[in-house]
Amino acid sequence: MEKTEKIWMDGKLVAWEDAKIHVLTHTLHYGSGVFEGIRFYETDKGPAIFRLHDHMARLFHSASTLEMKVPFSIKELEKAVVETVKANKVKAGYIRPLVYYGYGKMGLYPHGAPVNVCIAVWPWGAYLGHDAVKVKVSSFLRVHPKSFIADAKVCGSYVNSINASLEAKREGFDEALMLDYRNFVSEGPGENIFMVKGGKLLTPSLGSILPGITRNSILQIAKDEKIGTVEKDISLEELKNADELFYTGTAAEVTGIAQIDHTTIGNGKAGPITEKLKKMYLDSVHGKNKKYEQWLTYC
Numbered sequence: 001m002e003k004t005e006k007i008w009m010d011g012k013l014v015a016w017e018d019a020k021i022h023v024l025t026h027t028l029h030y031g032s033g034v035f036e037g038i039r040f041y042e043t044d045k046g047p048a049i050f051r052l053h054d055h056m057a058r059l060f061h062s063a064s065t066l067e068m069k070v071p072f073s074i075k076e077l078e079k080a081v082v083e084t085v086k087a088n089k090v091k092a093g094y095i096r097p098l099v100y101y102g103y104g105k106m107g108l109y110p111h112g113a114p115v116n117v118c119i120a121v122w123p124w125g126a127y128l129g130h131d132a133v134k135v136k137v138s139s140f141l142r143v144h145p146k147s148f149i150a151d152a153k154v155c156g157s158y159v160n161s162i163n164a165s166l167e168a169k170r171e172g173f174d175e176a177l178m179l180d181y182r183n184f185v186s187e188g189p190g191e192n193i194f195m196v197k198g199g200k201l202l203t204p205s206l207g208s209i210l211p212g213i214t215r216n217s218i219l220q221i222a223k224d225e226k227i228g229t230v231e232k233d234i235s236l237e238e239l240k241n242a243d244e245l246f247y248t249g250t251a252a253e254v255t256g257i258a259q260i261d262h263t264t265i266g267n268g269k270a271g272p273i274t275e276k277l278k279k280m281y282l283d284s285v286h287g288k289n290k291k292y293e294q295w296l297t298y299c
């Protein structure tokens with residue numbers, strides 16, 4: 001991981017090396033924190049953060065599922081993100097806000113522990129590489145939506161994603177894909193999935209997936225481009241018969257899928273609709289498409 005200079009902690013920018021917490025921090029033991037992953041990109045007008053407000057709104061929603069009283073407003077944290085990006089003088093990278101139950105109370109009922117916030121920024125290149133990836137259908141199911149809150153980014157629920165990632169890599173794949181509790185296609189460990197069939201774009205409906213901000217952006221771009229979009233339950237068999245498949249996510253951006261288990265998708269490369277949507281997405285995050293400039297917060 002590439003270091004930067006400053007990390008924002010509870011209202012102050014501190015040196016990267018000094019951003020430390022106590023080992024008895026509640027979230028370290030029980031996963032009782034919530035986080036976001038945001039990217040900022042180089043543009044002609046300086047660094048621009050992609051869909052900052054949507055990410056912060058999701059962060060506050062996630063916090064509310066754990067009854068966390070975030071000691072800052074959304075506006076204050078949005079300002080803090082901009083301040084952190086500016087302070088680090090990096091042109092492009094990843095932003096990680098984390099809200100966590102801190103040090104002072106143990107036990108599974110978190111009230112009584114302080115709520116702390118930090119924001120770190122660092123350069124982070126392509127998450128899944130530049131080529132289409134090989135994906136393993138995980139033996140781990142996406143956690144049942146009644147066992148965790150699917151539309152919240154809660155630290156503890158990512159152990160499900162970690163198990164799936166470890167298994168996929170162990171077996172020689174680049175990434176995992178999880179099915180839901182009904183055996184329909186759900187999502188990757190940190191990505192939403194799309195399929196192209198007969199010129200249409202299909203993606204699993206909300207319910208057992210994180211409502212990805214990249215997913216939402218791609219659906220918007222596709223609609224604007226008059227590409228038909230369908231959100232529905234998708235079986236694994238239907239998925240394997242796709243003309244094209246791709247993952248979306250803040251980290252993964254738009255990444256083609258070459259293979260699901262040992263089935264090759266299309267010609268084993270990112271397909272033409274994937275490439276078109278990927279280009280439009282990357283143009284919009286870099287401020288090259290005026291139509292989507294309202295998604296950018298310039299720093």
Ligand SMILES: Cc1ncc(COP(=O)(O)O)c(C=O)c1O
Pocket residue numbers: 037161187188189190191192209210211212213214215248249250251
């Ligand atoms: C489980 C999961 N699904 C999907 C996504 C994609 O969401 P987004 O596009 O908002 O980054 C992420 C990343 O945040 C994730 O962790």
